[in-house]
Amino acid sequence: MPNDLLTNNLLLLLSFAAVVLLALFFCLILGRKKETKSSIFLEVSETFKNEVENLIKKEMEIAVLELREKIQKVSNEIEREYKEKTANLVSEIDKEISKIDKIGLENQNKILKEAENKIKDLQEGVEKNLKKFEDVNLKTQALLLTATKNKSDELAKGLTEEISGVYQAVKDVLSQKIAETDREIENYKKERLKEIDEKIYRMLGEIAKKTIGKAIDLSTHEELVEKTFEKAKKEIF
Amino acid sequence: MAISNEMKENFEDLAEKIITKEELIFFLEEISVAQKEIFKKEEGFLSKKVEGRISEDLKKYSKNPEQQFYFLEQLKKYLLNIPQVKLEIVFSPSANFLNKISSWLKKEIGKKIFLDLVLNPEIVGGVIIEYQGKYRNFSLAKEIDKIIAEKRI
Numbered sequence A: 001m002p003n004d005l006l007t008n009n010l011l012l013l014l015s016f017a018a019v020v021l022l023a024l025f026f027c028l029i030l031g032r033k034k035e036t037k038s039s040i041f042l043e044v045s046e047t048f049k050n051e052v053e054n055l056i057k058k059e060m061e062i063a064v065l066e067l068r069e070k071i072q073k074v075s076n077e078i079e080r081e082y083k084e085k086t087a088n089l090v091s092e093i094d095k096e097i098s099k100i101d102k103i104g105l106e107n108q109n110k111i112l113k114e115a116e117n118k119i120k121d122l123q124e125g126v127e128k129n130l131k132k133f134e135d136v137n138l139k140t141q142a143l144l145l146t147a148t149k150n151k152s153d154e155l156a157k158g159l160t161e162e163i164s165g166v167y168q169a170v171k172d173v174l175s176q177k178i179a180e181t182d183r184e185i186e187n188y189k190k191e192r193l194k195e196i197d198e199k200i201y202r203m204l205g206e207i208a209k210k211t212i213g214k215a216i217d218l219s220t221h222e223e224l225v226e227k228t229f230e231k232a233k234k235e236i237f
Numbered sequence B: 001m002a003i004s005n006e007m008k009e010n011f012e013d014l015a016e017k018i019i020t021k022e023e024l025i026f027f028l029e030e031i032s033v034a035q036k037e038i039f040k041k042e043e044g045f046l047s048k049k050v051e052g053r054i055s056e057d058l059k060k061y062s063k064n065p066e067q068q069f070y071f072l073e074q075l076k077k078y079l080l081n082i083p084q085v086k087l088e089i090v091f092s093p094s095a096n097f098l099n100k101i102s103s104w105l106k107k108e109i110g111k112k113i114f115l116d117l118v119l120n121p122e123i124v125g126g127v128i129i130e131y132q133g134k135y136r137n138f139s140l141a142k143e144i145d146k147i148i149a150e151k152r153i
Helices: A002-040 A045-217 A218-235 B005-017 B022-040 B067-083 B095-109 B141-150
Strands: B084-089 B114-119 B126-131 B134-139
Touching: A045 B114, A045 B141, A218 B084, A218 B095, A218 B114, A218 B126, B005 B067, B022 B067, B022 B114, B095 B114, B126 B141, B134 B141
Parallel strands: B084 B114
Antiparallel strands: B084 B126, B126 B134
C-alpha cells in the first residue's frame, strides 16, 4: 500500500511537470512562430521580447518553486505515510513472525513428539525384530553347528577310512618291498657265500695240488704212471 | 723198388732204438743230413762222408748212392708211419722208465709206438694220454678236483 501511494504521487508530479514543460515548449514554439509570423506580419521590439522572456522566466521560476514545494510536500507525505505504514508493517510482520514462530514451535514440538513416537515405535519394532533375528540366528547357529559337526564327523570318518585304507595299502606295498628286499639280500648272501665257498674250495684244491706235487717223489710218479697205463689199456689201447 | 724183408727188419731194428718223438725228430734230421751227403762229389764212402755227423746205426746200412737214398727215404716214411702216443707227465722220466713203457706198449698193443712226452707240472701226478683221437685224463689234479667237488656238495 505505501508503495502504491508513492507511485501515484510520483505519477502526478511527473504528469504535472510534463504539462508545464509542454506549455513552455508550446510557448517557445509559438513565440518562434509568432516571430516568424511576426517576421512576416509583425515586428517586435527587443525590449518587449526581453520583458516577455523575463516574465516567462519569472513565471517559470515561480512554477518551479511551487512544483518543488509540492513535490517536497508530496514526498514528505509519502515518506511519512511510508514510515507509518512501514512501522505498522514491521509490527505486523513481527506479530506474524511471532505467530509463525509460535506455530513453528508448536509444529516443531508436534513433529518432534511424532518423531519421538515414531522412533520409539521403530526402536520397539527393531528390538522385536532383533530379538526375533537373534532367536533365528541362534537357532540357525545351533543348526549349522549340528550340521557342521555331523559333516565333520562324517568327513573325519571318511578320512580315517581312506587314510587307513591308504596306510594299509602303503603298508602292504612296503611289506612286499621289504620281503622282496629281504629275499634279494638273502639271495645275494647266498650268492656271495657260494662264491666264497667256491673260492675256498678252489684254493684248497690248488694248495692240495701244490702240497701233494711237492710230496711225491720220482719213483712214486713212475709207479703212478705205470698203474695208469694198466687202467688205460682197456679204455684207449 | 719194393721194400724187402731185409729192409723192413732193418727199419724195425732202427725203430726199436727210438723211443720218444724227440729222438725221432733228431733221427729224421740225421737221415736228412745223410741224404744230402749221398750225391756230393766228395771222395769216399757215405759212411766216411757223414763221419761224426750221424749215428753209427745209420751208417751201417749205406750201400750205393741210389740204394742209399732210397733206403733212407723209405726209412723216413716207415718211421713217420709209426703211431705216436702223447703223454703229459709231471716229471722228467729216466731212460729205463721210457724203455719199460715202450716195451709194455709194444707188448700190449702189438706194434711199435713212439712216445710224445710233454712236461706239465699242473697235473700234479699221473698222466694224460692222447692216442689216435682218444683223450683220457688220469692225472692226480683231476682226482683232487673230484674230491674237492664231492666235499663241496
